[in-house]
Amino acid sequence: MILAYRRAAPWLAVVPVIGMMLFVVAPALNIFKMSLRFESLKILTTQTTRNVVWFTSWQAILSTILVLFVALPIAAITSNFKFVGRRALISLVSVPFILPAVVVGAAFLEILPGSLHRSSLAIIAAHVYFNVGLAVRIISTRWEQIHPYLDDAANTLGASTIRTFLTVTLPLLRTAIISASLLVFIMCFTSYGVVRILGGPARSTIETEIYFRAMQLGDVSGALIMSVLQILVIGALILLVTSTRRSKNRHSKNSQKFGQSVYSRLRNPRSIAQKIFVITIASVSAVAVVAPLVSVATRSILLREKLDTTAWRSVLSDSTIFSSLMTSLRYALITVIISTTIGLLGACAVVYGGSRYKFVSVLTALPVVISAVTLGLGIIITFDVSPIDWRGAWLMMPLAHCLVAIPIVMRVISPVLRDLPSGLRDASRTLGASAWQMWRTIDLRIIRRALVTSAALASAVSLGEFGASSFLVRHNNETLPLTIARLLSRPGDLIQAQAYAIATVLIVACAGIIAVVDRLGTREPGF
Amino acid sequence: MNRKSIRTISLLLVMVTVTVAGCANNTTTSTVPSAQSSDANSATSSTPNEEVTLTLLAYDSFTPSKNIFDAFTRDTGIKVEVALGGDAGELVTKATLTAGNPQGDVLWGVDNTLLSRALEAELFVPYATSNLADLDKTALALVANNEATPVDTGDVCINYDVKWFADRKIPPPLTLRALTSSTYANLLVVPSPIASSPGLAFMLATIAEFGQDGWEEYWKQLRQNGVLIVDGWTEAYYTEFSGSSGKGERPIVVSYGSSPPAEMIYASPVPKTVPTAVAALTCYRQVEFAGILRGTKYLREAQLLIDYLTDVAFQEDLPLTLFVYPVNTKARLPVEFVKYSLRPESPLQLDPQLIASQRIVWLDMFTNIVLR
């Protein structure tokens, strides 16, 4: 790396490191410390805990298996066939993943019959809906890289399509499938908003149990133990994910680094069977993604089975809903600014500083391990002594949003920065650019798209964040997801319709964000 | 070069700070104008001439008459902003988590089931209100040192849909024990004691009735008999219960002794007979308290507000707005309220100390017996 860049690394790392130490590491250590101090470790052996851990685990396992069953056929058509709307389909199945969890919960409340509300089935269905896009993206990225001639070779050796899939494709997809399943498993294991909305009083994951214990029972010590349990489980899983990913990377190192592989797998579906397969999978999955969203929008304009815009009008005129809208927008703006700045500084420090700065990437990834709910709890119990008595400070909530967004920003920016050919920087220097000019005209320019992408994703995180927010909300700074959850728990057609109207607003916002991200991702070859 | 990049970084940081600070100003000015002015004035707050706005934190269903605080403002020059913060349990938890650095000045709505938590966390500054002499003695007995001030009382009781039972010629359930009978299978809906205070009161009622040895068995039987547990009282009463405005299917619900008058007074058209009734032997007494949050900048003003909340005028507003009984013995009850509501002679009760020490254990047991 360029000397000036390497020299800048410690300065670049200062703010991200201090920020993470203060708002993630300190609260987490505090949680560990306090949970040991309380003599309530016996909660780990109670029936309640066993029930919660058991439910959390089996629903996550089942959800993951179902996600794979749904995602594989979709990945099969998007990475093998040319068809109209292929890119749109990939974008579409990704929309649920960035939707606020409470919105997905609301959507399933609406489409599922009343008898299934508050059932495990509803939670699992919502988890599948939520995570299929993630799995499709991971699996199809790998699938597209498999050389089409391998399939042809198997065919000429006498393997049928299905045998080819089982004996050639599936083994090659193995690592992608494993990392997809582990990620999906973690998402379902730590699911919070969906369970809060769909679970009712009877169904609790570790994550919601932390909330129930701390906020409703007032049993902070019990919540802390649950948090520790959760951190340990996810930490172990993340280690597993990263170790498999590392081996996967070693695997695909020799594939081309820039641009797409020369040979495209995409072919026009030829046989009738292929056409039917593509049309069925594409249309069923598109309908399955859109239907719950449409039903949310529909619910917002129906009152007693009649078209009625009262809910929408009241959303616009209701001062509390309007103020949550403004709060959400303001926090999203703050989150975008702070998290992209910190993420950018962190990514630069990691890439420019070399191996000694790897700890920065570990630090900035911590919020994933610690989970949003625990972050919220940790912040409350940590910053409660003067001079840093910040429990009441409104800034804590957008800050928590930032913490959740920073790992994503880092993941988007770092690879682009790392893969930037250093020859470009050399060229720029021989043309007379100082280090700062070089950074501005080369590095910054080339990660510009990644910056916009990460800003878009950060805004989605902030707009949908529910876990940490439910701890940090004060009487005057409710955000839209919190408002939805509050309204949904109250009776009355109009109030429910208002919740669905707000959910519609968030759906539209998230669809817009995915559109921005995918447009940037596909335009212009190279970068 | 190095220095240049540092300069850029600091520039970026300054930009961020400025933006955030800008936003901070926006927050305070746009959503809580009162809070900002009070912050700004805090240093010199105690001079009576300056305009003070008190924030009264309360649970979501705190809905007194619209202009009820106008008289207070007229008399004292102090404005009151009501801030709702979830159900009673959540309200107390949030206040506990911010004890000493409160979100408001006065908190309304800690009941006797939650009181021990509030007192343990030293949420409140003790204050003996000027109306002390007029307040219900049994209620006052719960707060020996005036840590909080009782503001209303009520009863959590089994309510039933009168017409439903009349139509089917089935006798309504009159005792807690009756609810385990197969006659009432799949008819009862209960708000979860974890999240709702009437739910908790009902659970405590069963413990008071069947004792610490018997209540678990009772709930096992209730579960076998098809009891439905929902998140909160509003959902239980308005969505699942058949006797109220909701389209629910269950004719027995845990609600308040004062729910029947609400059905009469606020229905249009007014029904000829009361649609719901209360099983008197199932009632558990709830006392609600208000308190001055420790750390308030307006101690004197908050004390004045506590006086107002316990004053006759405010107390007389409570029955028809919050459907609770006044705690001020001088307050008169509206006629229709007396006519339709039920005030049990000897409600079920539990020792607050026992509640304080066992609450979480009981709730865990409840969760395991009934929910999982």
Added chain:
Amino acid sequence: MLDVRNLTVSYESTPVLKNLSIYIGRGEIIALTGPSGSGKTTLLRCIAGLEATDSGSIWMHGEEITKRPAHLRRIGLVFQDNQLFPHLNVAENIAYSLKLQRVAKNERNHKVAEALELVGLAHLAKREIVRLSGGEAKRVAVARALVAQPEVLLLDEPLAGLDGELHHRLLDDLGSLLRSRATTTLHVTHDHAEASAIADRVLDIRELASLGDV
């Protein structure tokens, strides 16, 4: 003009260049040959200031520039793989150094057009880099380096990978271009025919190390 004295460079304690000296006079075109792995590229990177040296010194116009940062040396380098900026189009790539020097927009456009004319690519000004052929990309790289008006131009295997007709034509064009502008040039290649076709002097890197070395 450019004087490299007793240059020693090593990578992780493996010496790449040992006591190497070379002198290039003003306006001279020197071709430097040698087998691959003999340190040709390293030498160019050292002269350009992209690589740190162990010992020895580099002088230009009688001033020592060994420690001078790359961007202040006014030494142009045409990379073997061009290193055109993928986020800029042809004209923007060429205008890059002019923008750094804050040359006014009119003048900049004029100079870019002139450079494009010079390398015969006037019709490709707005083309994206990824859509250029190998020969076109090389011409852009040369134009980009020349526009910065370097005191010395370093060419690293500029014609590698181009074959036959294209190779000849580009070699001719490059030769006449450098000569017409009297650009002091160090041209690295492993192709002796190419070297003698373009250069005033042809040197072999293996002969540049002074005797009696380490």
